[in-house]
Amino acid sequence: MKQQLIKISVLVAILIGINLLASFVFLRWDLTQEKRYTISDATKNLLQNLDEQIVINVYLSGDFPPGFERLERAIKETLESFADYGGSNIAYRFIEPNDPKLQEELTQKGLIPTNLFANEDGKRTERLIFPGALIFYGGKEYPVQLLKGNQASGPEERLNQSYEGVEFELASTIRRLTLKDRKKIGFLVGHTKVPPPRFSDLLATLQQNYDLYFDAQNPDSWDKGDLLIIPKPDSPFSEEEKYKLDQFVMRGGKLLIFADGAQVDSVSLEGTFAQPLSLNLDDLLFKYGCRINPNLIKDLSCAMIPLNVGNMGDKPQIQPMPWRFFPLINNFGANPIVRNLDAVYSRFPSTIDTVMAPNVVKTPLLLTSQYTKTLKVPALIAYNEARQQPDPREYNNGVKTIGLLLEGTFSSLYNNRLLPTDPRMSSFVGQSKPSKIIVVSDGDMIVNDIDYTRNAPLPMGYDRLTRYTYANKDFVLYAIDYLVDPKGLITARNKQVMLRPLDKIRLKEERTQWQLINLIAPLALIGLLGLGFQWWRKSQFAK
Template identity: 35%
Template sequence: MVRFKKKRPFNVLVFVLGIILINVGAQYFYIRFDFTKEKKFTLHPSTRTILKDVSKPITITVYLDGDLPAAFKRLKGATADLLGDYTAYAGSNIRYRFINPIAGLSGAVLDSTINNLYQNGIEPTSLNIKNDNGFAQKTIFPMAMVEGDGQGYAIKLLQNLDATGDYEENINNSIQNLEYLFTSAIQKIETGNHPRIGFTEGNAELSDQQLSDAITSLSDSYEVGRVNLDMIDKSGLDKLNMLVIAKPQKEFTEAQKYKINYFVMKGGSVLWSIDQVGAELDSMGRNAEQLAFNRKLNLDDMLFMYGARINYNLVADANCTEIPLSTGGTQGQIQMAPWIYYPLLMPDTSSILVKNIDGIRSEFVSTVDTIGVKGLKKSILLKTSPFNKVFTTPKLLSLQRKAYVAEYYPTLA
């Protein structure tokens, strides 16, 4: 008979030593594993590149700390995990800390501190916390400040606060947006300038009033203005980083197209936001009908050269958004109804441009064909559901005709 000696004490010793070594190593190496299928907690390659290239000391102060409700503890934890990942790539060039800026303060000192923070873009959020006596108000700061090279950028960690007080959905969306917010601020500090964006005018594009929200939002990070393609010269184009062509309705001249092409060939970017088909919901008459017509913008050859063709058609999709319709009667009641010509477009979540974005409402959209052009890379960012139909134009649109989901069989559009 062969007897084996027990090695339990030795195995326990090895296990304990292993745990100690892991903890010691964790002080010098930051590793976080992402087991989610969508890789929600994995930094995008472009973010990793930006972090590796950080050359200036950057300090990040997060003002979300102290005694927090559970939902905001989750937001704080997600922020800490993200910044831990950042330091793993940027090293000592990025340092961060969490503070509660009003801890222990009261009276005039508290008011003065909150006012000073507000002047620097750090805005407070008031919460109604339920307790045994009903509700108590609590002030927190779901904000951060990214500073470096004499610049500072305030960041709102909490996006689109829900007035009902249910923060769960808001915080879920906010967590998904953290990487974009911090990376954008770091990139601004590294580049030291604000890229210039020009919205074209002169071809019946969207007006200043219609673009007001977009221009205001972009102005936080970019220099934004209008560009008249008939008046701007090459030196003016050279100062721009991007052109936005927003819903033109008049035909482009060859001279205007030459300037756009010059801009692209010099490394500029163009956002083509154009409708090949003209249709507006508020243009429907008493009969609730409208003829969707083809627009002549004289851009087909230019887009083809860039590897794209926007077709003269309309996409209808069973996965669509709703519009208000009058149901008639003496009361003039309004009822929401699905409108198949407002498809809900779903993003390709593998792209950082649309990462963590939900479905996007569209209005009277056309299909886009990609064309093989040597040296050009194309990425599809938004697509319809499989349950769609494509109609050639001109086409008569009617609010009277009911659409049935069964009509919309899967296609390749």
């Protein structure tokens, strides 16, 4: 009896010791194959260095179909992990937005609602849900959409893509609100005729996270930033400007270039005229590993334009017609920038070729469909072509790259070009630090349209005909994240959660069998454990 009391006392002491240790030491093991419950090191670092409390109100709450329940559960699990690392600085709650006034308030604050259809008692019902959250910090609040992903995917796959993106969407919004060390981005507007309001959506978004400067005519100050954006240039760079760009890259600076391969100007109501565009950057890009070709891509996967197809009486008939010079990019490379990205809207893009460049890794980001045709410039582009039914056999040029990531150590274009007496030799760098460049052969991708009735900018990628906003802004923001902070929160976009759907045919055929197993097996197991325990007691007392 005394020995049994000692054993029990030792066991209780061990349990108390384990509990005390657990209160001081945080340990977690993620045994899932894809590490779905593990958050990135960058997110952990962000949460562990919060100065004030973050309050997160999630409005995806209620009785949902299985797919949305899974997304709701993923948000809860992610926030639980956030609280483990952020401690008392992370507070969250789930709110079911049934009140119409609350729904209107959430919409005004930027949360986009979704119509959810369901069958209840044989009737098809519809209700509004808000798959998003509002995050509060330091007197500021910011909306975050949690239902994202590619629209072309099926509902189940898109929900899974949203599941994979929960950590990044929440963490990137927290970073936006708490950011102190802001990166500097130069926006080089000196070589574009696009008026500033047409860049306003991008600039307003970037100013929330970064310090912007617009040194259009002062290349000497370009190297004070971490990243230079070249937006839709239409006039050539001087040799001195090109040298400054080269040395900026050599010193580890990053470039994000949105440049057309051909200049397209309106000439009449009948069509447009495309001609070669000389920016004096061809040799620089060639040295770094790519070339923007002087051509235009026609793609059967494309957006629409309004076109006059005839008159009814004295009134013109305007109908949307496919315009194959406006490819919808829904084919992406293997990189966190474009992972689970929705389609991107492009206008008159050109092809990009890769060329040999030592120590430079080239990753295609934006790719056309396989049904493409290229048009060499100069060329007249007639609007009447939209009326014609295309022959798919002519669109056989295959997948084309219009967005390319270059990363590695670059060699300067000016190696062996400067004379020893050149005063620039004292500061010249011939081989770069590790750097990154993204080249997109469509300058219009970052240009927003204008709503002239309200005199307000429309979002980047907004299509007036379909009233749908494509993922142009997401692409640009993710690209900038990757360029200026490659080991930061953007790594959370690499998270992959595998869908493991049940075999519906086997489920139907073996339904009764598995129901019986699930009903009887637990009872049988409990019975066996009880018999085993009785046998053990008898054997102990029989002695």
